[in-house]
Amino acid sequence: MKKSIFLLQKYSFIFSVETIQKIYFGGFIVLILALSYYQIIKGDYYFKRAKNNYVRLIPLRAIRGSILDRNGKLIADDKASFNISVIPYQIKRKKDPLFREIAKFLNLDVKSLYRNYNKNLRSLFIPVDILIGSDKITALALKEKFADAILINTQPQRYYPYTYQFAHILGYVKKATARYEELKKYGYQPLERIGFSGIEQQYDAYLKGEDGGDSIEVDAKGKMVGFLGKQIPKKGKSIQLTIDSRIQNAAYQSLEGEKGAIILMNSDNGEIIALCSAPSFDSNHFVKGKNIAKLLNHKDSPMLNRAIQASYPIGSVFKPILALAALETGKSRLGTQKITSATTFFCSGELRLGLAKFRCWATHGRQNLHQALIHSCNIYFYNLGLLLGPNIMSKWAKKITLDSLTNIDLPYEKKGFIPTVKWKRKKLKTAWFPGDTFNFSIGQGFITSTPLEVVTAINVFANNGYLVVPHILKNVAGLNSELATRTYLGASERNIKKIKKGLRGAVSEPGGTASMLRALNLQISGKTGTAQTRGESHGWFVGYFPYRNKKYTICVFLENVGSSYVALKVTYNFLEKITKDNDFL
Amino acid sequence: MPSLRIRLSDLKTIIVCLLILNVLSLLSIYSSLHQEGEFINKQILYKQITWIIISWGFLIFISFVNYRIYYYSGYLLYGINLILLVAVSFFGKTIMGAQRWLHIFGISFQPSELSKIAIIILLAKFFSQSSRKGVVRDFLLPFVLVAFNALVIAKQPDLGTAFLLIFLFFAMGLFSNVSKRYFVYFIISGLLLSPFLLSQLKDYQKKRLTVFINPNVDPLGSGYTIIQSKIAIGSGKFSGKGFLAGTQNQFNFLPERHTDFIFTVVAEEWGFLGGLFLLFIYWMIIKKILDKTKELKDSFAYFLCLGISLLFFIHVFINVGMTLGILPVVGLPLIFLSYGGSNLLIASVLIGIFFNICRSSR
Numbered sequence: 027m028k029k030s031i032f033l034l035q036k037y038s039f040i041f042s043v044e045t046i047q048k049i050y051f052g053g054f055i056v057l058i059l060a061l062s063y064y065q066i067i068k069g070d071y072y073f074k075r076a077k078n079n080y081v082r083l084i085p086l087r088a089i090r091g092s093i094l095d096r097n098g099k100l101i102a103d104d105k106a107s108f109n110i111s112v113i114p115y116q117i118k119r120k121k122d123p124l125f126r127e128i129a130k131f132l133n134l135d136v137k138s139l140y141r142n143y144n145k146n147l148r149s150l151f152i153p154v155d156i157l158i159g160s161d162k163i164t165a166l167a168l169k170e171k172f173a174d175a176i177l178i179n180t181q182p183q184r185y186y187p188y189t190y191q192f193a194h195i196l197g198y199v200k201k202a203t204a205r206y207e208e209l210k211k212y213g214y215q216p217l218e219r220i221g222f223s224g225i226e227q228q229y230d231a232y233l234k235g236e237d238g239g240d241s242i243e244v245d246a247k248g249k250m251v252g253f254l255g256k257q258i259p260k261k262g263k264s265i266q267l268t269i270d271s272r273i274q275n276a277a278y279q280s281l282e283g284e285k286g287a288i289i290l291m292n293s294d295n296g297e298i299i300a301l302c303s304a305p306s307f308d309s310n311h312f313v314k315g316k317n318i319a320k321l322l323n324h325k326d327s328p329m330l331n332r333a334i335q336a337s338y339p340i341g342s343v344f345k346p347i348l349a350l351a352a353l354e355t356g357k358s359r360l361g362t363q364k365i366t367s368a369t370t371f372f373c374s375g376e377l378r379l380g381l382a383k384f385r386c387w388a389t390h391g392r393q394n395l396h397q398a399l400i401h402s403c404n405i406y407f408y409n410l411g412l413l414l415g416p417n418i419m420s421k422w423a424k425k426i427t428l429d430s431l432t433n434i435d436l437p438y439e440k441k442g443f444i445p446t447v448k449w450k451r452k453k454l455k456t457a458w459f460p461g462d463t464f465n466f467s468i469g470q471g472f473i474t475s476t477p478l479e480v481v482t483a484i485n486v487f488a489n490n491g492y493l494v495v496p497h498i499l500k501n502v503a504g505l506n507s508e509l510a511t512r513t514y515l516g517a518s519e520r521n522i523k524k525i526k527k528g529l530r531g532a533v534s535e536p537g538g539t540a541s542m543l544r545a546l547n548l549q550i551s552g553k554t555g556t557a558q559t560r561g562e563s564h565g566w567f568v569g570y571f572p573y574r575n576k577k578y579t580i581c582v583f584l585e586n587v588g589s590s591y592v593a594l595k596v597t598y599n600f601l602e603k604i605t606k607d608n609d610f611l
Numbered sequence: 612m613p614s615l616r617i618r619l620s621d622l623k624t625i626i627v628c629l630l631i632l633n634v635l636s637l638l639s640i641y642s643s644l645h646q647e648g649e650f651i652n653k654q655i656l657y658k659q660i661t662w663i664i665i666s667w668g669f670l671i672f673i674s675f676v677n678y679r680i681y682y683y684s685g686y687l688l689y690g691i692n693l694i695l696l697v698a699v700s701f702f703g704k705t706i707m708g709a710q711r712w713l714h715i716f717g718i719s720f721q722p723s724e725l726s727k728i729a730i731i732i733l734l735a736k737f738f739s740q741s742s743r744k745g746v747v748r749d750f751l752l753p754f755v756l757v758a759f760n761a762l763v764i765a766k767q768p769d770l771g772t773a774f775l776l777i778f779l780f781f782a783m784g785l786f787s788n789v790s791k792r793y794f795v796y797f798i799i800s801g802l803l804l805s806p807f808l809l810s811q812l813k814d815y816q817k818k819r820l821t822v823f824i825n826p827n828v829d830p831l832g833s834g835y836t837i838i839q840s841k842i843a844i845g846s847g848k849f850s851g852k853g854f855l856a857g858t859q860n861q862f863n864f865l866p867e868r869h870t871d872f873i874f875t876v877v878a879e880e881w882g883f884l885g886g887l888f889l890l891f892i893y894w895m896i897i898k899k900i901l902d903k904t905k906e907l908k909d910s911f912a913y914f915l916c917l918g919i920s921l922l923f924f925i926h927v928f929i930n931v932g933m934t935l936g937i938l939p940v941v942g943l944p945l946i947f948l949s950y951g952g953s954n955l956l957i958a959s960v961l962i963g964i965f966f967n968i969c970r971s972s973r
Contacts, residue, residue: 043904043905043917046786046901046920050901050920050924051894054893054928057890057927060932060935061844061883061886061887061931064844064845064935065845065847065849065878065883066883069845069847069848069883070848072844072845072848073845075842076842076845076846
């Protein structure tokens with residue numbers, strides 16, 4: 027063993043073992059002095075405090091910030107709810123008669139009190155709620171009768187004055203208990219309320235505020251004898267949305283009885299004026315903890331926000347995007363043929379491809395781009411798609427963000443899907459067939475998008491070549507949120523204009539597929555779509571219109587209604603309601 | 612076998628002290644698991660009994676392992692400890708908001724406890740060798756190794772242990788041959804950096820610091836524990852309320868009472884006399900270690916013993932100071948007394964190393 031390296035050298039220590047021993051000794055003396063201070067000098071004081079007094083914490087829940095619509099109307103708010111609670115330790119021996127009396131007084135089944143008691147029991151010294159959500163008069167009457175035996179516990183409770191109309195946008199609040207394991211690292215407490223889905227979840231950090239509480243001393247009888255401290259709960263910040271509750275309401279009414287979605291957006295800055303999905307649910311049920319299993323298992327999925335969380339085949343709505351891709355590319359896939367707005371194809375009502383027949387919905391004769399957009403001629407777009415090839419179509423569909431999240435400020439947004447030749451080879455292990463190209467060029471086959479993605483895509487035409495990010499938040503506690511962003515798509519203004527002419531023609535010209543909307547006198551442009559799917563076809567209308575110095579983009583999507591006709595009718599009723607009948611916009 | 616007799620007589624005091632602590636630990640945990648006269652969590656008591664047996668096994672085994680092995684395996688131990696720490700951040704179990712536990716064969720273990728041994732050995736290795744080879748080898752290298760380890764632990768987050776490691780470096784360094792200038796620079800730069808470091812603290816850690824200054828700021832959270840702890844200790848008065856009679860403890864007012872606040876249970880039930888006796892036991896252990904240190908000729912052993920005594924003292928001082936409200940709540944357990952296997956195990960291993968040093972230096 028190399029002993030030399032271990033030999034202790036004699037250093038000139040500032041610190042020696044003797045010094046550190048003195049330091050340790052000093053430390054122990056400090057501890058003993060502190061111990062004797064508490065136990066000998068102040069011993070009697072603390073003994074009294076421990077013997078006669080119990081410290082109790084009465085949590086005070088923070089009031090959650092309100093949510094207002096763009097006109098300042100309340101759409102979510104906290105209301106006081108009165109819970110009756112008891113302290114188990116205090117009523118230990120007289121629980122049964124007490125519960126019986128309370129039940130008799132309220133004309134209730136005594137079992138419900140026991141059920142709540144057993145459900146909420148945490149510790150012998152923490153108040154347990156036995157009656158939840160009673161009104162003020164009842165609570166005061168009970169207090170008068172039973173005095174110290176019960177406590178009245180005022181809790182803020184979320185209330186949504188509009189029930190079904192706002193359910194998808196707002197979401198709801200619940201106690202964090204269910205998701206406590208994942209939430210606690212963000213500083214949540216199990217009994218704290220937290221937003222689940224919608225705006226309540228997205229902006230929970232602003233809305234939630236900070237819980238506080240009273241720390242009080244009570245005697246053995248449960249009477250308060252001292253006050254140790256108070257932490258005043260901090261109210262959450264109120265937020266204002268870009269939604270107009272009147273228009274949201276009208277949208278919900280227009281969807282009555284259907285499955286689908288309506289979106290109305292400001293074309294220039296992406297402010298969402300209405301975003302409605304049907305069928306819907308009542309957010310208040312979640313707050314009150316009612317049985318929601320029915321909602322979750324319903325065959326029409328009322329919890330699903332169809333505007334952003336489900337993607338569908340888009341049908342002819344894809345045609346203007348294909349037209350833009352063709353004009354921008356300017357020539358066929360092989361470079362042999364020029365493509366301009368003057369390029370024509372002949373529609374005989376069907377197109378043969380080998381043994382398969384691809385049909386148009388009518389016989390249109392010779393069509394140029396403008397006419398094809400107005401009439402929504404399938405044959406024209408089959409030919410156009412065949413000339414361009416699938417790669418260019420996929421490229422432009424992706425460019426116009428038909429398969430990317432719009433990044434709207436709502437949680438759980440889903441994105442659509444754009445097929446590519448490569449994807450088909452890799453995932454389906456088959457080649458891309460001309461039939462796939464045909465389907466793709468009329469928005470059928472593998473392509474799917476959410477209604478909101480369709481809105482942002484078509485909005486490029488309304489916004490003369492710019493993409494916007496849709497958003498719902500207008501301001502937080504009076505401070506404007508700066509969410510509006512515009513991105514240039516990279517298509518020439520000339521080509522955009524040509525397609526806009528076609529989209530306008532679809533409404534304004536005779537024989538246009540959306541000419542039903544002409545009677546609205548709104549200068550509306552747009553494109554209908556009938557998307558085939560298993561079961562009845564989906565109906566689409568996407569369009570835009572100027573109104574009082576502002577421009578709006580609208581999308582109406584209806585699940586399994588057979589054709590775009592129903593979508594047009596709903597669009598008509600909705601727009602009539604918010605412009606002609608009422609002065610909402 | 613004369614040597615064996617000499618060894619035992621020398622170490623008898625420490626062994627007796629440890630046995631007393633074991634008994635006191637079990638009694639206090641047993642009492643703290645009662646609520647209103649009912650024994651509510653037997654599992655924890657059984658676990659602690661198992662840990663005490665295991666830790667004695669380790670203590671005896673380690674006392675037969677030549678301590679110079681640690682000199683040569685200093686880096687290896689440090690490396691293993693780092694790997695375990697990283698493993699904890701990936702596979703670790705989160706208990707009470709901190710990711711400190713590693714689950715192996717159904718046993719939860721805290722690798723941050725192992726760091727305490729690894730760092731003491733590493734520092735002893737460095738400082739026993741330092742013969743003024745320049746700032747990098749004497750000072751920066753050990754500092755970077757310790758600081759990195761502390762940083763990984765602080766991330767868990769376990770601020771108490773992280774600070775403890777940095778403190779060990781500082782305190783053991785002052786006994787070394789390394790130029791004291793470096794340590795002065797270290798303090799100055801530490802003070803300059805402190806505003807930045809404070810801004811890195813998690814909200815609950817900041818809260819603990821403010822609450823320490825004024826417990827009434829947060830009477831519901833951290834402050835609540837301190838107020839309750841003071842009431843419990845104070846109400847024990849001179850001779851205590853007696854075993855199983857601590858009302859504050861029994862009535863569930865005191866959170867964490869079988870782990871970090873175990874001293875409160877002792878002081879409430881056994882009073883000032885009990886608290887004094889407990890502190891005396893700790894003092895005896897630390898005094899015995901220092902007495903031995905004075906006689907050592909081997910520099911590696913000298914620094915190992917210094918490190919061990921420092922670690923024990925800091926644990927006792929910080930923990931008891933915290934329950935008395937004179938120091939912030941940092942979550943260092945009371946060695947040999949608090950419930951928890953990892954801490955008991957490493958403290959026993961350190962005693963084992965000390966025993967081997969005593970044996971070898973004869």
